[in-house]
Amino acid sequence: MPEALEVDVLIVGGGPAGLSAALRMAQLGKATGGRPLAIAVLEKAREAGAHMLSGAVLDPSSLRDLVPDYEAKGAPVSTPVGEDRVYVLTPSGKIRFPITPPPLKNHGHYIISLNRFVKWLAGLVEAEGVDLFTGFPGGELLMEGDAVVGVRTGPHGINKKGEHKATFEPGVEIRAKVTILADGVRGNLTKVLQGRLGLGAGRQPQLFAIGIKELWSVPPDRLAAGTVIHTMGYPLGFEQFGGGFIYAMPGGDISLGFVVGLDYKDPMFDPHDAFNRFKMHPFVRRLLDGGQLVRYGAKALPEGGWSTIPRCYADGALIVGDAAGFMNSMRLKGIHLAMRSGMLAAETAYEAVRDGDTSAARLQQFEQRVNDGPIKRELYPVRNVHQAFGHGLLAGLAYAGFALLTGGWWPRPMKSIPGHQRMEKLAAMPNRVTDASKPDRKITFDKVTNVHFSGTRHDEDQPSHLLVQTDVCHSICTEEYGNPCQRFCPANVYEMVMDAAASRLQINASNCVHCKTCDIMDPYQVITWVTPEGGGGPRYDGM
Amino acid sequence: MILVVAEQRDGILNRATWETVAAAQQLADGSADRSIAIAILGSNTATAAKELAAAGAKDVQAVIVVDHAALELYTPDGYVAVLESLVADLKPSRVLLPHTYQTRDFAPMLAARLGRALVTDVMRMKTAGGDTVFVRPMFQGKLTADVSPQGPTPHLVTFQIGAFRGDQVTKGASPTPVRAMTVTLDAAAIREKPEPPFREARQAVDLSQAERIVAVGRGIKGQEHLPVAEKLAAALDAELAASRPICDAGWLPMERQVGSSGQTVAPKLYLALGISGAIQHLVGMKGARTIVAINKDPDAPMFEVADYGIVGDLFEIVPAMVSELTKT
Numbered sequence: 001m002p003e004a005l006e007v008d009v010l011i012v013g014g015g016p017a018g019l020s021a022a023l024r025m026a027q028l029g030k031a032t033g034g035r036p037l038a039i040a041v042l043e044k045a046r047e048a049g050a051h052m053l054s055g056a057v058l059d060p061s062s063l064r065d066l067v068p069d070y071e072a073k074g075a076p077v078s079t080p081v082g083e084d085r086v087y088v089l090t091p092s093g094k095i096r097f098p099i100t101p102p103p104l105k106n107h108g109h110y111i112i113s114l115n116r117f118v119k120w121l122a123g124l125v126e127a128e129g130v131d132l133f134t135g136f137p138g139g140e141l142l143m144e145g146d147a148v149v150g151v152r153t154g155p156h157g158i159n160k161k162g163e164h165k166a167t168f169e170p171g172v173e174i175r176a177k178v179t180i181l182a183d184g185v186r187g188n189l190t191k192v193l194q195g196r197l198g199l200g201a202g203r204q205p206q207l208f209a210i211g212i213k214e215l216w217s218v219p220p221d222r223l224a225a226g227t228v229i230h231t232m233g234y235p236l237g238f239e240q241f242g243g244g245f246i247y248a249m250p251g252g253d254i255s256l257g258f259v260v261g262l263d264y265k266d267p268m269f270d271p272h273d274a275f276n277r278f279k280m281h282p283f284v285r286r287l288l289d290g291g292q293l294v295r296y297g298a299k300a301l302p303e304g305g306w307s308t309i310p311r312c313y314a315d316g317a318l319i320v321g322d323a324a325g326f327m328n329s330m331r332l333k334g335i336h337l338a339m340r341s342g343m344l345a346a347e348t349a350y351e352a353v354r355d356g357d358t359s360a361a362r363l364q365q366f367e368q369r370v371n372d373g374p375i376k377r378e379l380y381p382v383r384n385v386h387q388a389f390g391h392g393l394l395a396g397l398a399y400a401g402f403a404l405l406t407g408g409w410w411p412r413p414m415k416s417i418p419g420h421q422r423m424e425k426l427a428a429m430p431n432r433v434t435d436a437s438k439p440d441r442k443i444t445f446d447k448v449t450n451v452h453f454s455g456t457r458h459d460e461d462q463p464s465h466l467l468v469q470t471d472v473c474h475s476i477c478t479e480e481y482g483n484p485c486q487r488f489c490p491a492n493v494y495e496m497v498m499d500a501a502a503s504r505l506q507i508n509a510s511n512c513v514h515c516k517t518c519d520i521m522d523p524y525q526v527i528t529w530v531t532p533e534g535g536g537g538p539r540y541d542g543m
Numbered sequence: 544m545i546l547v548v549a550e551q552r553d554g555i556l557n558r559a560t561w562e563t564v565a566a567a568q569q570l571a572d573g574s575a576d577r578s579i580a581i582a583i584l585g586s587n588t589a590t591a592a593k594e595l596a597a598a599g600a601k602d603v604q605a606v607i608v609v610d611h612a613a614l615e616l617y618t619p620d621g622y623v624a625v626l627e628s629l630v631a632d633l634k635p636s637r638v639l640l641p642h643t644y645q646t647r648d649f650a651p652m653l654a655a656r657l658g659r660a661l662v663t664d665v666m667r668m669k670t671a672g673g674d675t676v677f678v679r680p681m682f683q684g685k686l687t688a689d690v691s692p693q694g695p696t697p698h699l700v701t702f703q704i705g706a707f708r709g710d711q712v713t714k715g716a717s718p719t720p721v722r723a724m725t726v727t728l729d730a731a732a733i734r735e736k737p738e739p740p741f742r743e744a745r746q747a748v749d750l751s752q753a754e755r756i757v758a759v760g761r762g763i764k765g766q767e768h769l770p771v772a773e774k775l776a777a778a779l780d781a782e783l784a785a786s787r788p789i790c791d792a793g794w795l796p797m798e799r800q801v802g803s804s805g806q807t808v809a810p811k812l813y814l815a816l817g818i819s820g821a822i823q824h825l826v827g828m829k830g831a832r833t834i835v836a837i838n839k840d841p842d843a844p845m846f847e848v849a850d851y852g853i854v855g856d857l858f859e860i861v862p863a864m865v866s867e868l869t870k871t
Contacts, residue, residue, distance in 0.1 A: 133685055452822040460804050
């Protein structure tokens, strides 16, 4: 008989949204007295924070409400933002924006490591008596009709052939009155629930980007701690959404990365290659020269904003954080919204459990709280901005300015087109120039080397957690798109290998950094990301 | 009375038995009936029984030997049948067992047969309001559960290996009396027919001990070309190893994989055939004393760590090496 556990509230995902939900709920229990709720948090990483990756600049507004004495409690927020700079890069030069656009002003914010921040938050959560199960992925939803009644964790100890190894442990059924899905961008459970209940009906489809980030240790005089730099332009063309970021921490620690919209047209485009070009730009290169790569990682981001957020409640379930898409792509921030959505979901779930009604009708109060509070206040006015960038950088910038003045007005809602549908076939791009850059192994690296620096580990002897209908790969994809999975994956998971005369797709699943890009960007939508054995994945120390 | 079920194989006592005796003594300490009996099942168990008796462990009233030809090799049916009748005779309040593989095999069946509660993998015990509460791990040790078995006695309890210390058994001066018990055991009723214990024919490869290693990478192109490398390995008296893609494709078993998700090796000689030298592979073999790389790509990172490098086709070079090495 598999082990089973019953809790009042189950939270899937120990990121900023999930942990904020857990902490808020524990606080509510304490404040109102009575029977404390049984709360459990599932986290697929071996330890709290290990799969956390963000820039990151933290707007502390939600933190202040959740943990008012966060400084006394030792929150790792020691680098206040000092100076903001925005540049447009040309192939060899840079033009500084004369003023920092208001959404990119970070006065009063902190440069943080989300990995350390979440580790700290996890400590607070556990101190409140919440059970945090690290190393246990949410494998599948337990449903009764349209109601979510819990989650089954992924099993351990299954070999490549699907047979039980000596270490086999079946998944654990965790049944809950309310399940809060905080499974992150393109969360595997949220995706299933959204499809099954049609939670995206009447909303725009979500739009995504991929962020690739490295942590560097450089001579400390290169950039003053607290400096925040954002770049536009090179190496992207005007038609592409994206840009670079460089955040300076004390002691010569630099966090730099590159974000690219997952709606680019050229199937030969490679986000990792764009990141390398960004690093080879004279301006960036000068910062890194003589320094050392410390960590590498990648993660998708939900960029679509307000109009792409699905219905976030169902019978017995709520969706929070990146899983729902609570991110402000204009301010390049989502941690505070993830935390806020977690807190509001906790308040909703707490009352619902207390009153014994966890139906969708009751949990709809979460939506009300989102609409009445700071989340809508922040996201609604910029609801069309990312969509405007779909028409190119200049249109996007022009509309962004317009939206600031008008509160986001436009005659009709701007449409989102799913990014994978925008990819053009090779035949439609006859004149493209292929000139993939070659890594110098000092400043720039190939993907395989980069993966090593992500600390990623999976047990090799387990079934692939990337379910691919591979018959598409050689039959039509090679001809139509040139197998773009090889390029959009930042971790070299996908490789077309020539065996004798035929090519076959080799899936190096153990390289996977859990960024979800393949699940999002594959043009035929034949890749499904499911959770690997618990504990596997990157180790984003300090990211 | 507390009944401890000892475990032995080929007449040699499993050390975990003493740990269970220690647990039994701790339990007996607080109860009105302090008596403990140890049961040992098997065939030719005299030595093991003597060892148990010689300790003269405190509170242990008897070592009960059930010797039967049909118990020579362990079977769940045989053990359950004997223990069922022992429990009926002795009427213990608890039956304690070490949480070994063997116990795991038959204890659930015994509990079901007796219709009694079973608590497994107990790490420690505590008393709460006069009741003994057993603490056991849940969810791979992330949580512990306090379990208080209910229903009629005897309750069955198994103890995690190492949770109690065998050397902390309180011993006495005079040996415990040994009592033989005869049980009727119908050998025909034992459904399992055990084979002689399986011993692994050959130890699995231990690449970390190898003096010479010939490793193949993607340059080998196909499983059908592996004999090229195998011949070189034979000529050098070397072990065959591989980079991840080769083992991932199933061309060689996973225990032959060198690198961050495989073995770490430090041989005197490491010959890398068609291995580009991804950092994940290098971390597993850069401790080798002499590294020889053969690769078509002059830019392969493997050449950066190699002491000797040959840029060329391994299918030409390796056979030439083999023929030189095997010249007499």
